[in-house]
Amino acid sequence: MNKVINLLKSRIIYVFLLVMIIFFSTTSQNFLTVRNLMNVIKQVAIYGIASVGMTYVILLGGIDLSIGSIISLVNIVAAYVMVNLGLNPFIAILAALVISTAIGFLNGIIIAKLKMPELIVTFASQTIFAGLAYIICKGTPISRFPDSFLTIGQGYVGAIPIPVIIMVIVFAIGWFISEKTYFGRYFYALGGNEEAAQLSGIDVKWVKCLVYSLSGLFAGIAGLVMLARANTGQPNAGVGYEFDVITCVVLGGVSTTGGSGKMSNVIAGVMIIGVLQNGMVLLNVSSYMQMVVKGIILLIAVGADCVQKQRLLKAKKAAV
Amino acid sequence: MGSEDNILELKHISKYYPGVTALDDVSLHVRRGEIHALIGENGAGKSTLIKTCSGAIAPSVGEIIINGKSFLSMTPKLSEENGIGVIYQEFNLVGDLTIAENIFLGRAIRKGILVDFAAMEKKSQEVLDSLNIKIKPSTLVKDLSVGYQQMVEIAKAVSQNAKVLIMDEPSAPLTNAEVESMFAVVDLLKSRGVTIIYISHRLEEIFRLSDRITVLRDGQYVTTLETARTNEDELIKYMVGRQLNEVYPTRKADCIQEEVIFEAKAVSGNGDKEISLKIHKGEVLGLGGLVGAGRTEFAEMIFGAEKKISGEFYFKGEKINPKTPKEAIKIGIGLVPEDRKAKGALLGLSIQENINMPIYHRLSKAAVIDYKKAKSIAQKYREEISIKTPSLEQKVKNLSGGNQQKVILAKWLAAESELLIFDEPTRGIDVGAKQEIYTLINQLVEQGKAILMISSEMEELMGMSDRIVILAEGSVSGEIQREEFNQELIMQLASKERNN
Numbered sequence: 180m181n182k183v184i185n186l187l188k189s190r191i192i193y194v195f196l197l198v199m200i201i202f203f204s205t206t207s208q209n210f211l212t213v214r215n216l217m218n219v220i221k222q223v224a225i226y227g228i229a230s231v232g233m234t235y236v237i238l239l240g241g242i243d244l245s246i247g248s249i250i251s252l253v254n255i256v257a258a259y260v261m262v263n264l265g266l267n268p269f270i271a272i273l274a275a276l277v278i279s280t281a282i283g284f285l286n287g288i289i290i291a292k293l294k295m296p297e298l299i300v301t302f303a304s305q306t307i308f309a310g311l312a313y314i315i316c317k318g319t320p321i322s323r324f325p326d327s328f329l330t331i332g333q334g335y336v337g338a339i340p341i342p343v344i345i346m347v348i349v350f351a352i353g354w355f356i357s358e359k360t361y362f363g364r365y366f367y368a369l370g371g372n373e374e375a376a377q378l379s380g381i382d383v384k385w386v387k388c389l390v391y392s393l394s395g396l397f398a399g400i401a402g403l404v405m406l407a408r409a410n411t412g413q414p415n416a417g418v419g420y421e422f423d424v425i426t427c428v429v430l431g432g433v434s435t436t437g438g439s440g441k442m443s444n445v446i447a448g449v450m451i452i453g454v455l456q457n458g459m460v461l462l463n464v465s466s467y468m469q470m471v472v473k474g475i476i477l478l479i480a481v482g483a484d485c486v487q488k489q490r491l492l493k494a495k496k497a498a499v
Numbered sequence: 500m501g502s503e504d505n506i507l508e509l510k511h512i513s514k515y516y517p518g519v520t521a522l523d524d525v526s527l528h529v530r531r532g533e534i535h536a537l538i539g540e541n542g543a544g545k546s547t548l549i550k551t552c553s554g555a556i557a558p559s560v561g562e563i564i565i566n567g568k569s570f571l572s573m574t575p576k577l578s579e580e581n582g583i584g585v586i587y588q589e590f591n592l593v594g595d596l597t598i599a600e601n602i603f604l605g606r607a608i609r610k611g612i613l614v615d616f617a618a619m620e621k622k623s624q625e626v627l628d629s630l631n632i633k634i635k636p637s638t639l640v641k642d643l644s645v646g647y648q649q650m651v652e653i654a655k656a657v658s659q660n661a662k663v664l665i666m667d668e669p670s671a672p673l674t675n676a677e678v679e680s681m682f683a684v685v686d687l688l689k690s691r692g693v694t695i696i697y698i699s700h701r702l703e704e705i706f707r708l709s710d711r712i713t714v715l716r717d718g719q720y721v722t723t724l725e726t727a728r729t730n731e732d733e734l735i736k737y738m739v740g741r742q743l744n745e746v747y748p749t750r751k752a753d754c755i756q757e758e759v760i761f762e763a764k765a766v767s768g769n770g771d772k773e774i775s776l777k778i779h780k781g782e783v784l785g786l787g788g789l790v791g792a793g794r795t796e797f798a799e800m801i802f803g804a805e806k807k808i809s810g811e812f813y814f815k816g817e818k819i820n821p822k823t824p825k826e827a828i829k830i831g832i833g834l835v836p837e838d839r840k841a842k843g844a845l846l847g848l849s850i851q852e853n854i855n856m857p858i859y860h861r862l863s864k865a866a867v868i869d870y871k872k873a874k875s876i877a878q879k880y881r882e883e884i885s886i887k888t889p890s891l892e893q894k895v896k897n898l899s900g901g902n903q904q905k906v907i908l909a910k911w912l913a914a915e916s917e918l919l920i921f922d923e924p925t926r927g928i929d930v931g932a933k934q935e936i937y938t939l940i941n942q943l944v945e946q947g948k949a950i951l952m953i954s955s956e957m958e959e960l961m962g963m964s965d966r967i968v969i970l971a972e973g974s975v976s977g978e979i980q981r982e983e984f985n986q987e988l989i990m991q992l993a994s995k996e997r998n999n
Contacts, residue, residue, distance in 0.1 A: 361860050364868070365859070368845050372847075377823075
């Protein structure tokens with residue numbers, strides 16, 4: 180019995196997801212159809228891919244506000260390489276991923292070496308790379324890509340959209356890194372207690388650079404999927420994405436103070452955002468109202484985490 | 500009221516923490532207008548006792564009487580209202596505010612909703628002038644030397660009409676010249692009828708300033724003496740005067756081997772100056788001294804957590820220069836830090852992960868952890884040093900202090916460290932677990948490990964060490980062989996003042 184309760188407690192987010200699905204199924208008859216559900220998953224693929232990197236960042240107790248701009252820049256860079264330079268999509272993908280990883284690395288190295296606050300560093304790079312995206316394309320969208328590239332965003336394997344397959348693979352890799360590799364375990368050690376981690380022989384700076392690089396890389400992959408889906412490279416494509424991605428991760432139970440959280444729960448966080456958006460559209464909730472709801476959800480998710488921490492602290496004090 | 504005019508009386512104060520009694524039925528009478536010194540070894544309960552007066556902690560049992568008014572509990576506000584002012588070792592100042600703003604922090608003089616800076620500066624100036632302190636109240640506190648910052652603290656207490664001023668180790672951060680000015684202010688306050696409780700472990704100062712001296716030991720009241728009728732030797736006897744009453748497990752006689760595992764040659768940095776010492780294979784070298792003598796700082800340099808400025812470290816005869824803990828661990832050094840919870844254990848992670856952390860990269864093939872190997876190593880050391888836990892998956896935060904300490908030790912054994920540095924290995928650990936830690940230390944030296952043990956507990960230092968090196972104010976003040984161990988001698992060496 181205790182085991183069941185503990186399982187429910189650690190997977191409470193899935194219970195929440197289920198409740199939400201039931202709610203929308205009863206309020207909208209169009210919700211619970213295979214087509215619509217597939218649509219939901221397709222819509223969340225981009226957040227989902229980027230949220231893997233963000234999970235690591237938040238596990239470390241950090242934040243990465245630059246990923247929206249990384250997505251925009253990747254859109255423009257890949258589009259520019261394919262259309263303006265007329266090069267192979269493969270080269271475009273490579274260039275985009277190298278650049279996005281490099282931006283993440285740059286964030287990481289500034290945060291680790293100069294000990295600047297994550298918020299400010301990634302906020303600054305958000306502005307810088309958003310500007311750079313506009314400069315490269317001179318403010319006009321770039322479109323018409325080779326069909327082979329569009330497959331990434333629009334293709335299917337059987338009945339399953341390729342973006343969904345990419346998301347599943349990325350989550351699998353993300354889970355593998357955080358659970359099975361030694362450096363993945365460093366993320367938890369560092370987020371839990373940086374000083375103790377360092378005194379256990381962990382190269383803290385290296386880990387920080389790695390995590391922000393991964394955040395950049397996954398944002399880059401998300402940007403490419405988005406570009407292939409839209410068939411147009413927009414310099415403002417990623418604006419505001421960091422907000423949704425952070426919401427997904429926090430909703431997935433990753434503690435904003437770092438050190439605890441599970442990749443498997445982040446998937447649920449991503450699905451919740453997808454179901455919520457889709458459900459609200461079906462219920463004709465205006466997009467302005469959707470913003471309000473999403474903001475409230477973020478507040479509740481973080482609030483629940485903080486309240487729980489306070490309670491634990493109080494329980495500890497009472498025990499003493 | 501009795502015949503004595505006591506401004507402050509503490510009656511039967513006790514303070515219990517889980518597993519530890521910090522104060523045990525301590526009573527203290529402070530006469531109006533005297534300078535009353537409070538002395539005792541590290542951990543004797545001096546700071547805890549004054550914190551009960553200031554309301555920073557609540558006594559478990561006891562009564563506090565200020566000016567005839569009785570209190571069973573105290574809050575910082577209540578204590579301030581009743582004329583108690585405290586100068587802690589850590590100042591409570593805001594660096595980016597002016598002296599005047601700091602003096603009136605939280606009770607700024609106002610004109611309507613506006614702060615009346617002119618009036619605050621004028622009043623501050625008056626207070627500073629009355630104490631013969633020559634600084635401008637409009638100066639930012641962060642631009643002041645430590646000595647002047649302390650003066651601001653004193654001025655703040657005076658401006659709050661403190662009748663009793665408690666000073667906790669006020670001379671510790673000061674230069675000799677600054678100490679003199681501080682004494683002058685203390686004398687001045689006394690002449691104005693302020694009662695002073697002065698905590699210090701520098702006996703010279705105590706004799707220079709105080710009227711009476713109260714000695715605490717192990718959280719208990721020992722005695723109160725008239726300063727004029729006692730001397731340093733007598734005080735030291737009262738401070739350490741106890742028999743070695745804990746039994747330390749004996750270790751094999753011939754543990755110590757010829758080979759020198761670790762040597763420091765004239766190492767300076769991180770507050771330490773020219774420290775030289777050697778540790779042999781199979782030896783426990785005790786590092787004694789008062790809190791703040793620079794022992795932890797020295798350990799941090801060995802472990803690569805802090806930079807050394809000059810001097811050399813040798814490990815098995817080879818020169819080493821670890822710049823990070825990672826490098827030190829690779830060389831074969833492990834540190835069991837003083838603050839177990841903040842620096843030692845990764846509380847949110849499992850026992851197994853804590854033990855594996857320093858060697859995770861070695862337990863991995865192509866970055867993928869071999870969990871079978873990881874588990875078997877953790878299991879091996881869990882059994883070897885008997886960590887009491889139902890499962891290796893248990894989070895370290897759920898373990899007792901003694902078991903947490905064992906997990907940290909297991910981590911270094913798994914990393915095959917040859918030099919183990921223990922910084923206060925048994926602090927906050929209950930008696931039974933202490934014995935286990937001592938037995939483990941014995942096993943380790945019997946296996947040929949070298950141990951550097953920092954301890955502020957005199958008994959532990961003498962009971963466990965083969966040799967003791969004593970630091971005072973960042974330099975080696977003496978070295979004592981086991982045959983010559985003697986509490987008074989250690990205390991004397993530890994309270995040696997720097998000659999500058």
